[in-house]
Amino acid sequence: MAMADSGKPAFWSLQNISYQAYRLKNRPELIIGLLALGFLSFVVLVPLLQIIKDAFTFQSYDLAYNPDGVVGEFTLFHLDRVFNQPISAALFYKPLVNSLKMGFFVTVIALTVGFSLAWLMVRTNVHFKGVFGAMLVFPYMMPSWVMAIAWLSLFKNDRVGGSEGLLTYWTGTQAPDWVAYGLFPIVITLALHYYAYAYLLISGALATVDSELEEAGATSGMGKWKRIRVITMPLLMPAIGSAIVLTFIRILGTFGTPALLGLPVRFFTFSTQIYASINARNQGDAFVLALVLIVLAISFIWINSRIIGVRKSYVTMTGKGFRKHESDLGKLRWPATVFVILFLCMTVALPLILLLWESLTLIPGDYSLSNLTTYFWVGQGNVNLAYGEPGVIHNKGIMGALINSIKLGFAAALFNGVLGLLVGYAVVRGRGKRLSQWLEAIAFAPYIFPSIALGAIYIGMFSTSIGPVPALYGTFTILILITVIKNLPFTSRTGIAAILQIHQSLEEAARVQGIGWFRRMFRIIIPLSMSGVVAGMLLTFITAMRELSLIILLISPGNMVLTGLIFGYQEQDMAQHSSAVTLMLVLIIIIISVIVRVMSRSAGVGRLNTT
């Protein structure tokens, strides 16, 4: 370095400062990286430290067990309780086994389904690809518990009494308990929701596998299966690995579905135990469990990266000829098409129809035509019905929550897009530096927080002002903040991927001509990365609109959103309102996604369903 030759100037010397300032000016990624790292440490690391601190100190709840304990003092009491006491089996080991079983089966099924669909859609000549392609991501746009509610409407049996399920209504037979409640339905309904990860990731990867590589294999005498094993699969492994990690970790932290379908047969999972502990203000237990979940997630990511050796970047845009080969299904073309149609009927049409139907019934559970009413959509509010709650279109509460949901979706998408792009820029341009590694790690960190735990910590963290940051509890801002943070792992991934594809030489060329950073950003980086970033933003929008576990602890009437409202209607068993609002939510998400896709396609942004 030049500095070494001229003798070391003192750190604060004018020479050094101006030199460092000059260096900084030419390394915008450093400034961005540091700012992003500072911000993310605050919103990600502080919560983590808070969890650890609460897990290892006395909480006022513990005074019942230790009347002499001093709140705030260091203790191993919670660890002992969770791992080493008679209560541990019920509190920790059994829920752990249940969560792992659930995660394993859902991942296997979701991956199989997602892979098969991706293969059919990308590599075969199955019919109606355009429509299918759009519809296969619909289940992902619904809240994950919509399937669980649909399942209950179908298979509900005498165990929970009340109105009959459709199966009983039509056939008179009762579904056995294991079909209606517990592990089996939880796995099926979650898999039918979360296959979207595998489908999106694998179809994206498949689309970029150059068929010429496979043809090269064929000309060198490889059989069909060997080609798949030796050439295609290794190229798909990173995507498959990511799909496994995403699905598995997500399942560990999911709350709504196990709560709905598990409780009647006492099937408890990690997430339901955390929720119950937080509900009793027993943070000690809750946070030890949350930490275990975090450790599990980290080890899972680590194992995955050891086995598959996920490559951070792989060159797919070679600028050379690229051909996509669609194999002819022949006689199987129509059966395969019918299979996809049936699948879509089950995962998209059925839940939506059930929701619509339920929203039109006067007395829930009575599916006869004479019981149909539009009251819950257009009614003015009748004291004798549903506590006088007016129908959807006359309901100020619902309309307010609708506006909030849309605001939340757009705000989160916007901030996530910008933040993801900046993080991506800082990480990619700073490749190999420690700052880059730290930033990448910390941007991925929110992923390992179970949603419900992150929400709980944010209550504590933002119920008071911290330095210049005002108390955000109960405000709309905190919903945006937590949604942005929770989605950052996805958007920073897409940001990194997008920037990776832009060779530095483009930016260098501009720099040589003295074009400043902001103009480079707006003229080069943003236009070229738009496709990936918009896809990431759309994903954030969808997630933000349908998220519940994450924000359930943070919403209040002042910042009510649709999912919170639906949860409330469900709690009060106002089935028609809950179905109507859910349907409305899903339709809005679908419509806005379709609009964004069409608009970005016509703007030449390109494929969006490969994120």
Place this chain on the structure above:
Amino acid sequence: MKLTKRYFLQMLTRLATVALLSSTASISSAQEVSAELDAWLKENALGAHAMGEENWDEIVAAAKEEGEVSVYTASGRIAKVVDHFQALYPGITLTVYDLGSVKTIEKTVREQDAGIFTADVVTTGNSGQVIHELLANNRIFNYVPAHFKDKIPEENRDPLLIRVNEAMVFFYNTETYPEGAPISNVWELTQEEFRGRVGIKDPMGSGSSLMGLAVLVQFPDEMAAAYKRLTGEDIVLGDGVPDAGYEFVRRLLANDVVIFKSGSKLADAAGAKGQDDAMIAMTSMTYISRNDDKGNVNAIISDLDPASRMVYPNFMSIGANAPNPNAAKVLIAYLLGSPDITLETKLEKPYIEGASFDLLQGLAPYHDAGSVSPRNDVPLPLGGEIWDEMVGWNVSADFMWEQGPRLRDFWLIHSSQ
């Protein structure tokens, strides 16, 4: 490289500072009243400075001066009185923070620890934590409007004023059991005949359900005696079960009680028409109103050995250093209802409209079968008259504080078997 390292170190130290700061924040305050707080109490005649008499007109005038009042509440129904309250007391803006029972306490504690005082009125159930964590630590103070003192029995205003009492009761389906209540002793629910045919709202997810259950556990001797009256034998406790109260919980779970997430779903499950094998529901009495709203055919078992209603309170109080103490007093009086109500007053549904609303005031949204005013001069809500016929017990705050967590553990262990 050097530069980045240095920045890192600085950043890490900052982070550690933030973490440290946030960790000191949650250490709870001492139980002694600070001089500052004492001055505030004196100024507002609260806590140790509460006086037997007060000039209500002066308080209302001062409240209007303050101009606003905020309530942290576990019950969203208060939101329904905002317009009525503001019309009755023009100039006072009422802000409702509908937080649910957990967050009501959490927010109060966290804010006060950080020196932020925004809660004027705090109202929630969860007696153990309210009495032992909030009241005992001077986070809230009891206030009973002087003109209501002799209308409220002492147990309903000491140590803390009760806003409404509610109860867990037993529902049965009158189509399944047209002859009347199928049981006369709670222990029958643990017998083979009712295997998988009893539903309860999840005590792990619901404070009110936990309190209702705790009431039975609170009286082990009476439970043991009731068992003997039913079977003629002394009860034999399971392994490691401390007493007959806990034994009831164990046997209820062993008899495959069905756990429900929501009380209203449970009420509908037990009460839906056309069932020939409906379950018995252990749930809030409030849900009996769903007979009207949802066409349920539930009835309440009013004569049960040893207890047919397990009563738990919802408290209201003034937050420490409340910014609008006078408006808080006015709101508390409003939530108790108009002093003009007598036992003879005719109140008509819907209570939330017209003359009934003007009389019931803040009580109107709660004047519903299954909720009972702490006052002794308010008639029982229509459909809830059965309250007085039932023998029952009240939950003890001390028991909840000391045994609540153990009861939860017990439930958790025996429900996972």
